[in-house]
Amino acid sequence: MASEEISKVLDARKDPMGWAIADYYKNSVAGRLRVFSSMFDEDDMSVEGLFRTYEEMPEIEQVALEKSSGRILDVGAGSGCHSLALQEMGKEVCAIDISPRSVEVMKLSGVKDARLVNLYNPDFDEKFDTILMLMNGTGIVGTLDNMPCFFQSIDRLLANGGQVLVDSSDLIYLYENEDGSVDIDLNGRYYGEVDFQMQYKNMKGEAFDWLYVDFETLKLYAEENGFAAELVAQGEHYDYLARLKRTER
Numbered sequence: 001m002a003s004e005e006i007s008k009v010l011d012a013r014k015d016p017m018g019w020a021i022a023d024y025y026k027n028s029v030a031g032r033l034r035v036f037s038s039m040f041d042e043d044d045m046s047v048e049g050l051f052r053t054y055e056e057m058p059e060i061e062q063v064a065l066e067k068s069s070g071r072i073l074d075v076g077a078g079s080g081c082h083s084l085a086l087q088e089m090g091k092e093v094c095a096i097d098i099s100p101r102s103v104e105v106m107k108l109s110g111v112k113d114a115r116l117v118n119l120y121n122p123d124f125d126e127k128f129d130t131i132l133m134l135m136n137g138t139g140i141v142g143t144l145d146n147m148p149c150f151f152q153s154i155d156r157l158l159a160n161g162g163q164v165l166v167d168s169s170d171l172i173y174l175y176e177n178e179d180g181s182v183d184i185d186l187n188g189r190y191y192g193e194v195d196f197q198m199q200y201k202n203m204k205g206e207a208f209d210w211l212y213v214d215f216e217t218l219k220l221y222a223e224e225n226g227f228a229a230e231l232v233a234q235g236e237h238y239d240y241l242a243r244l245k246r247t248e249r
């Protein structure tokens with residue numbers, strides 16, 4: 001990743017998810033948030049789903065919120081649904097996102113500390129006991145090549161003894177045949193590396209890389225980068241919650 005890319009936030013004119021979130025916040029309805037990828041058919045993302053309450057969250061997210069302690073960083077916080085739930089539990093949370101509209105909505109809806117910040121910005125240099133990354137939180141890593149950069153950032157932000165709670169899905173099920181064999185090209189790119197582009201009304205965002213990673217691969221990269229990965233919970237469909245902690249040095 002080029003260094004000027006690292007600290008970037010979205011241009012407000014290219015922030016489709018943020019505008020969808022703002023519309024939903026104002027009007028309790030939003031238009032279609034369309035998702036394009038070279039790997040899948042066009043799909044819609046539920047904007048209402050981005051405003052889920054604790055009760056509406058999948059169990060692995062509830063577990064992550066319960067296990068969040070100390071000063072918490074909600075990375076890629078979106079509408080702020082997890083930050084609001086954490087505040088209700090009496091916990092201290094800072095929410096960051098690169099979407100200007102999403103950060104505005106978070107401020108309006110009562111997230112006490114919401115900031116327009118990129119996780120990879122080296123100038124963002126505070127310490128947190130828990131770093132929370134939910135709704136395929138590994139997506140923000142982008143590609144496997146970016147893993148060292150990701151671990152550098154969380155190393156910068158984690159207090160001593162701190163933890164990262166991150167969820168992802170193993171996309172292997174997309175390539176499985178009925179007989180259990182798998183069609184993947186071992187010489188091609190990793191099967192969980194996906195490209196996406198979003199559109200809301202007439203606003204199209206830039207295309208971006210989004211990483212889905214199976215637990216074993218995450219664990220290998222963690223170990224290469226001075227971290228240990230532990231499987232905390234498994235979801236209903238190839239999804240899981242992992243905890244990353246620095247290996248004692």
Ligand code: SAH
Binds near residue numbers: 075098134
């Ligand atoms: N965590 C929220 C939103 C998930 S969508 C939820 O579970 O509902 C992913 C979010 O991550 C988007 O709002 C996007 O703007 C944000 N994001 C993507 N890259 C980021 C980065 N490098 N730093 C901070 N936020 C990022």
